[in-house]
Amino acid sequence: GDSVTQMEGPVTLSEEAFLTINCTYTATGYPSLFWYVQYPGEGLQLLLKATKADDKGSNKGFEATYRKETTSFHLEKGSVQVSDSAVYFCALSDSGGGADGLTFGKGTHLIIQP
């Protein structure tokens, strides 16, 4: 079945550091890929998405590129802020038009220190 693997953390960085959170996936079809973010005490919010190979999703300074050859969708940000502290989930949708739920990774807890 489909699966998503990501580094679990916690990942602790200083403010203005460069961020990479690795995500790799296994899917039978041609999935869409997503990064969701969960701030403390809140539900998940969609951060960015990519629907086909070589697409780059971006939002709020975060970027991720859909790499079919390496089945990866790594999240990057050039300069993190304390407000980026959250749990980040990589996810895929392989529904082929159906209504299946997303397949999530286990989440990466990111802590940014001032």
Added chain:
Amino acid sequence: DVKVTQSSRYLVKRTGEKVFLECVQDMDHENMFWYRQDPGLGLRLIYFSYDVKMKEKGDIPEGYSVSREKKERFSLILESASTNQTSMYLCASSLAGLTYEQYFGPGTRLTVT
């Protein structure tokens, strides 16, 4: 903005009780989902629904049932709560189609004692 609301943020129930978790979305989305979130396990899909009165089992449906009588409302039911159902429950909704995005509610933290 899409808004997904859940009836309670925190809930404490006793073992054996029947528990109802309610979710309402205001954007006329066809699809609705229930997940549970546990440390080290991430999010796991319990049930989803792609239309009124329609439901499909997710990855971990045992011990749960759902009801969708109206398009905007999706209920999760624990027929007889057990301590291993202590968890964070997240509801989500989305439009139908190949490429879609799920919008999540804030979650209900359920404790079964």
